[in-house]
Amino acid sequence: MTVRFELYSTWGCHLCEQAEQMLQQAGLSGQYQVLDIVDHAHLFEQYRVLIPVLACRHTKATLGWPFDQAQLTAWLQLQLQED
Template sequence: MTVLTLFGTTACHLCEECLHLTRPLEGNGIVVRQVDIVESPELLARYELRIPVLRREDTGAELDWPFSLSQLLDWLADALGEEG
């Protein structure tokens, strides 16, 4: 299982778009958890101008918005068992 953390805020329409893009991956070994950056000064300072950002908890790699479903799948290819 690969855990993705979505850094964003509750009032972010781009974060909602990102979450919608990840939904079809859930149940295929991908789990998405959301973190509201407003609740942490450190996260707010790091991600304020970048959100939404997905982070792979297995590798620490981050993917900044905007990205397409194709780019997301490429980024997760090893976790999904696909060959590049």
């Protein structure tokens, strides 16, 4: 599968774990990559108090926390239409 999305996260973030569970429930296993913002200075600077954040590689759109499963599903549908 092609990696289409990036989940900006960090170790020990329970909200990030919830967001990843939602991605799996949405059937996106293998289509996203988790990036620890601590390992990327520009991501850390931009998202340190906003994680978890989901980004679409193609459209460059982001979905920031808080979001629920319905909001995630709607956002994903928009991104996949643009892809």
